[in-house]
Each structure stands twice: as C-alpha cells, then as structure tokens.
Amino acid sequence: MERFDGKTPELRHTYNICKLDDKNIPREAETLPDFAEEITTLANDFTALSTFILKALEVALETPPKCFLDKHSEMLSGDDVNMTTLRMIYYPAIVDDEPGQSEGAVRCGAHVDYGTFTLLAQDSEGGLEVQLPGGDKWERVGHLPGSILINGGELLSIWTRERYHAVPHRVVVPERAKIRTRGRHSIAYFCHPDNSTMISPRDILANQTESAEESTDEKIYSAYELIQKKFSDTYGPSSQESNES
Numbered sequence: 001m002e003r004f005d006g007k008t009p010e011l012r013h014t015y016n017i018c019k020l021d022d023k024n025i026p027r028e029a030e031t032l033p034d035f036a037e038e039i040t041t042l043a044n045d046f047t048a049l050s051t052f053i054l055k056a057l058e059v060a061l062e063t064p065p066k067c068f069l070d071k072h073s074e075m076l077s078g079d080d081v082n083m084t085t086l087r088m089i090y091y092p093a094i095v096d097d098e099p100g101q102s103e104g105a106v107r108c109g110a111h112v113d114y115g116t117f118t119l120l121a122q123d124s125e126g127g128l129e130v131q132l133p134g135g136d137k138w139e140r141v142g143h144l145p146g147s148i149l150i151n152g153g154e155l156l157s158i159w160t161r162e163r164y165h166a167v168p169h170r171v172v173v174p175e176r177a178k179i180r181t182r183g184r185h186s187i188a189y190f191c192h193p194d195n196s197t198m199i200s201p202r203d204i205l206a207n208q209t210e211s212a213e214e215s216t217d218e219k220i221y222s223a224y225e226l227i228q229k230k231f232s233d234t235y236g237p238s239s240q241e242s243n244e245s
Contacts, residue, residue: 009105011094011173017043017086019078043086046119046189047075050084053117053150053191061160063204071193072116083115083192083227091126091184094173107171107184113153114230115192120149126184131168138170154230155193155223159204195224 017024020040027036054068074082091107107127122128125143130151132139141149157166174180193199200220221229 008109010109011092011105011107012171013090013092015088017088018076018084020044020076039086042187043076043189046086047084049119049148050075050117050189050191057156061163061204067204068116071197072191074194075191080195082194083190083223085188085190085192087188087190089186089188091171091186093183094180105173107173110168110170112166112168113151113190114155114227115153115190116156116159117153117191118149118151119189119191120151120186121147121188122149122184122186124182124184125174125179126182126186127172127174127179129170129172133165133167141169153190155199155226158199158226159201161201161205192227193223195222197223199223199226 017039020043025036025039026032050072051069054072057063058066058068072082072084075084076082076086077084079085110131122143125141128141129138130141131137151169152164152166154166156164198220199222
C-alpha cells in the first residue's frame, strides 16, 4: 500500500487495470460472472470521455490539430507504452467496535496526480478534500450522484505552464459518524500520454509568446521519465511499478 508521507496509515484497497486483457481483468465465471464485460465497457467509456476532453483542451489552448490526441494514442494499451490506469478503490467503513482503527490514519494522503488528468467517479461522499491554487485551506468536495470529477495532473501543469494546475487532494477519515461508518467505492481513470511523449510546453503553446524566463533552455523529459521520477520521490528508488492514487 502506497503512503504519500511515508508514515501515516492509509485505509484503502485498490485494484489497477493498465491493459484490457485476461492478465489484467479477472474472469472468474462463478464469483465475478459479469465483471470482465462490465469493466471493459466502463474502461472504454472513460477512454472515450478522455478523448473528448483532450479535444476540448486542443480548442481551449489553440494547439496544432490533434496535438493532444496524437500524444495519447495508446491509452490502456499497457504500462510499457502508456501509463493510463483504471483504478478501483475501496475505502472500508470505520466502525466503533474496532477502537484505534482510524487513529492517526487517513484514507488517502495529500498528493497531486502525475499524469494529464484524472476522471473520478464515486458512489458517495467519503472525505475527499482539495487545496485550491493560491491557498492552504483544505476544502471538502461533496458528492453529486452521477457526476464525474476532473482533476488536472502534473504533466498537464508542466505542458501548459500552470495554466491548468495539478490540484493537491486527499481523502480524510470523515468526522460524521454517518459517513465514516459507511464504506466508500470510487473508480479513477488516470489519463496519461504515451511513454515516449516529450513533455515540452513549446509543443502545446506554440502559438503563444514566451517570456524571457520561459524561453531559456530547459531540459525536456519524456512522460515515462517524469512519471518514474515521481514514483521514486513518492515510494523510494526501488518502487518502479506503482501508480498514483
């Protein structure tokens, strides 16, 4: 289990799917008879929605045609070519008959997502909080049934020179007993560019004038290199196969 500060217990269970194949998707007919078909449909829907958002970003940023789309052509094709991940998350209920279960714990520590953006579907309110740009106060995020939250990632922030921010967020153990004693399910779709994509603002903001500071020579890294650096910062140098939460 990943811990974003290295010390605080994080109360959740996760299952990742990076590729839509038998190795990644359980197909136990007796225990999960419809799981493979339904999760594949859901994953394809998230990919289609991500494609729509990428097109919208191209329009908003006035990029060259298919600038974002061509850099995200291998979503859910396997983390050897693209780190896009569908993650199922379960946050167990915090019940009164287990004293100390949540003492000093969180459901997910404070962090920003690493990729282009994240789509999040959740079944209920369960402690999600965000820290908006320019402030240090944590704001509670409510739950609107049927909604999907969109959260910018670090690569998008780098690409757009922080025109779109990577928003810090966390999931705390709710104070209200009615919420904390109820388990929470969520599904996150971490949209990433293809691993070989070079993350350079000049490719995305080609029609915009650079300041003197921005136009200085800067080292350009691939998406894979930047993500591995984030994994190393979060989990330590030996953790190369993890993903964000």
